[in-house]
Amino acid sequence: MATSAKLDLDRGMVITGKWRRRRYRVERMLGEGANGKVYLVQQEGRLLALKVGLDTADLQSEINVLKALEKQQPRGGGASPYLVDVDDLKLVSGKEYPFYVMRYVRGAKLPAFLAASGDEWFPLAGYNLLLRLAELHASGWAFGDLKVDNVLAAEYGRVELIDYGGVTAFGKGIRQFTEIYDRGYWNAGTRSSDAGYDLFSFAVLCVQLFAEKELYRITSGTLPQNRSAGDVLKLAQDAPQLRPFSGWLARALAGGFADAAEASHAWKAVMHRVSRPAKPVPWWTKALFLAAAAGLAASAFWLGGGLG
Template identity: 25%
Template sequence: MSSLPPSSTNLKGDLTLLGGSGSTIQPVGDFKAESGGESGLSSTESIPLVNIEGFRIIRLLGQGGMGRVYLAEQTSLRRMVALKLIRPEALAGETARLRFQTEAEAVARINHPGIVQIHSVGEHSDTPYMVLEYVSGRTLKDVISLRGTMGVRQALAILGQVARALERAHEVGVVHRDIKPDNILVTRQGQAKVTDFGLARLKTEGKDLHLTQEGIAIGTPLYMSPEQVGGKSVDIRSDIYSLGVTAYHMLAGHPPFQGKNAIEVALLHVHSEAKPLEAIRPDIPPAVAALVRHMMAQRPEDRPQNPRELLADITRATLGLPPQKDKQSRRRLLWARMVTAGLFSLSLLLTLALAAILWPQKNEIEKPT
């Protein structure tokens, strides 16, 4: 079973990278288990100090620098929900409250089975809370940790489900900006659901609503797109890159880039190419490796331009075909097929030549005296 080396264990959280030669890192959240999923997380703070009317809080599902998520029963409807609260210490500034509101608005916009749904929001004793759909299952990160690597068919299935969820998000003007295995829940039936829109970017009436200034990068370094690392404006193609890194993680058993610290890892996304999946797992079909490579192209214009294109490329990969607009991968796949055809032709010629040499000898042996 593959796992991250000890030097990478401090790279799990959402980090803000402030650009420049003297770059520094500021944590903005690090959920060990995300909204609505089972984690098996133990904590002495399993029950919050507050009682929210209408909810019976059962146990802690996950926690991070900015908030906690609890499994709760909504007593009026007798249903299980995920109750997300901001940590009291995070309420000192306005950013946490604004991010919380942005997340609620983003999730409310997207009505899709591949997105963890929001039921309601409220406030108790000046503490905002969010009532979310409870998903019985595990995070994709936990699934990978348990299995080491995933089969190609299962990885493509999850990839397709998340791509459809991103397609709906794109239609309503939402960019997630933190796609990673931790933020994808997998149900017992194998359904994938995207969660945690705390870093989402929203577009309303032609205007962008987000809390990140130009020149400041925010996200998770192991999965950030190159433009995200550079603090540039991002769009859905950044989510496609992060999903490509997630696909790489599923198939290789580890993220493509690892380093001593978050900045080193983030810069690898900008300046380096990942080790080819085929070199790690020879059983991965060339078309699937080409798909992941296409999604992880360093330039946004070289990737699938939207989730619809990505879904078409996923379908092509299942048929053994390279991405439609990825010329480099198409050339590589064509070359591989030409080499295979050439070897087959050479083998056939050698067989015919050997037959031609042996045939006269056989006739001489059988010739009657």
């Protein structure tokens, strides 16, 4: 099998799909992973993200997920499509590779977003991330490789998942995972795909945002057989930003939610409870209204990735 290093596409190169004959001009590489690379491309003045893969069957699983999410979007809502194009490209070497094109997002990783916007945006960003997971869970998939690197945030706390290479149908073994976010790593469950797997990873992600050094200190200083979800929860209880959500995080770490839809409702309830009563309209209420008004699904986000 070819390696991802052989998939280099130079800036300015024009790609023409073998079957649909659509043309894309390469601007730069956005990221790469085990199963391919993602490039920023331009087509007739609009920017898109193109993922070129190593294996058709491997890439097809990601395409199937994006197609299913597309079907969930309300018709006539003006939402930008998850999937723009699917085709093959042929390099001058004669080798052919599958690719698909998706929408593109200008966003930042969560730590950078919170550093620029303030930690007060964390509850709303967390809520929006849970809504994204809920879309997947409703279709019978777990995201699998949920981690800081696979989440982008933008204005009004909008959040998108990237890199769908780890998405796994419920009941099967998780395709891709990162150890520190894996409940098996913490002796807290199996690596079988279910909603609880993603919510466990979500809880670890929250802790990493505000107690990263302490989290990695535990992983490096504790024997594998002695790791537990309790270690993660203790860090959440010690972090001022997470303390109001410690009950929610305890439930997520214990597998206490049926899916992300239930978890998002519980998260929102915490947001209501911890809002300051002295303010006639809590800051996050305004932000939530603005996010809804702008239309989360219609934002210029790109999905798919391959940045793992």
